[in-house]
Amino acid sequence: MQFNFDREAPLPSEVDKVRLIFKPWEWLTDPQFSGLDNIPSEGPVLFVANHTIMGGLDVPFIWFKLYEEKEIFLRMLVDHAHFQVPYLRDFLVKFGEVEGTRENAADLLRKKQYVLVFPGGAREAFKKKGEAYQLIWRDHIGFAKLAIQFGCTIVPLASVGPEECYDIVYDADDYMKSPFGKMIERMGIRKDLLIPVVKGVGPTLLPKPQRFYFHFGKAIDTSHYKFKDSIKNASELRDLVKTSLESGIELLLELRKNQPKESWFKRMLKKKGKSERESKRR
Numbered sequence: 001m002q003f004n005f006d007r008e009a010p011l012p013s014e015v016d017k018v019r020l021i022f023k024p025w026e027w028l029t030d031p032q033f034s035g036l037d038n039i040p041s042e043g044p045v046l047f048v049a050n051h052t053i054m055g056g057l058d059v060p061f062i063w064f065k066l067y068e069e070k071e072i073f074l075r076m077l078v079d080h081a082h083f084q085v086p087y088l089r090d091f092l093v094k095f096g097e098v099e100g101t102r103e104n105a106a107d108l109l110r111k112k113q114y115v116l117v118f119p120g121g122a123r124e125a126f127k128k129k130g131e132a133y134q135l136i137w138r139d140h141i142g143f144a145k146l147a148i149q150f151g152c153t154i155v156p157l158a159s160v161g162p163e164e165c166y167d168i169v170y171d172a173d174d175y176m177k178s179p180f181g182k183m184i185e186r187m188g189i190r191k192d193l194l195i196p197v198v199k200g201v202g203p204t205l206l207p208k209p210q211r212f213y214f215h216f217g218k219a220i221d222t223s224h225y226k227f228k229d230s231i232k233n234a235s236e237l238r239d240l241v242k243t244s245l246e247s248g249i250e251l252l253l254e255l256r257k258n259q260p261k262e263s264w265f266k267r268m269l270k271k272k273g274k275s276e277r278e279s280k281r282r
Helices: 012-029 059-070 080-084 088-094 102-110 121-125 142-150 172-177 181-187 231-258 264-281
Strands: 032-034 045-049 075-078 097-099 114-117 153-160 167-170 197-199 213-216
Touching (some): 012 059, 045 142, 059 114, 097 102, 102 114, 102 142, 142 231, 213 231
Parallel strands (some): 045 114, 045 153
Antiparallel strands (some): 153 213
16 A cells, blocks of 8 residues: 655644544543653654554544644554555545555654554554553564664653453463464464454443553653664664653553542543533633
C-alpha cells in the first residue's frame, strides 16, 4: 500500500467528528497526562511506547492530546495486518498510520515527523496471563538503529490503565497445548498473532472502564551515537529507552495507587458536565 508521507493532518471538522465518537470512552476512562513539556518543539521525534492488551484502547487519546495541545500530527507505525481490512485502512491512513516497515519509518523520520512506535508489536499486545505492563521487546533494536541513523530524539511514552480492561481467559500457551497446537504449527501461523480469549464486563468483550494514565518521559538525545550505527550501540540505546519506559510505567502505577478512587459512572458524569460547559462557552 502506498503512503503519502507529506500529507497534512485531517481537517478540523474531520477530527471533531471522530473525537465525538470517542467522547463516551473518554468520559469512562478520564485520561490523565503528564510530562508534555518533555516533548521537543521540532522533529524528528520517536515516541517509544508500551503496547497494552489488545493494543488500541489508549492510542486515540494519545493522538488527540498531541494534536490539540501540541499541534502535532502524530504518525504511527502499525502491523501490516491492519491494512488488510477494508474501510479500516482508509481511516488509519487519514489519521497518520502507516505500515510498520523500516522503509516507511525512515521516510517519516527523514521528513522530521513525530512518529509513535511499539517495539513489542503484536506479541506485546496479545499478552499471556501474568504479563501485564511487561515490555516484551526480545532482541528488537530496529527503532534504536533508526533513531541513530536520523539523529532523532526519543521520548518514552508510558501508558497505564488499559491492561485492567480485560481478563485473559485463554492465551497463546493454551492454544499450543490444545489439540489445535500442532495444526497451528503446520499452518505456519505466527504465534504472536494468536489473539487471546479475553473477557471484559461480565462475560462480554466490552472493556471494563478504567482510568487511563500517560507519561511522556525525559527526552533522550541520540546525537552522541552519530556515525556509530552498530548493533552494540543500538542495543545500548534500546536498553536505555526500555529502562526509562519501565520507570514511567512504575511512576504511573504508583500515581494510580495513591489517587482517590472514583466509580466509572462518576467519572463519566464529571466529563460529560465539563464537555457541556465548554460547548456553551464556545
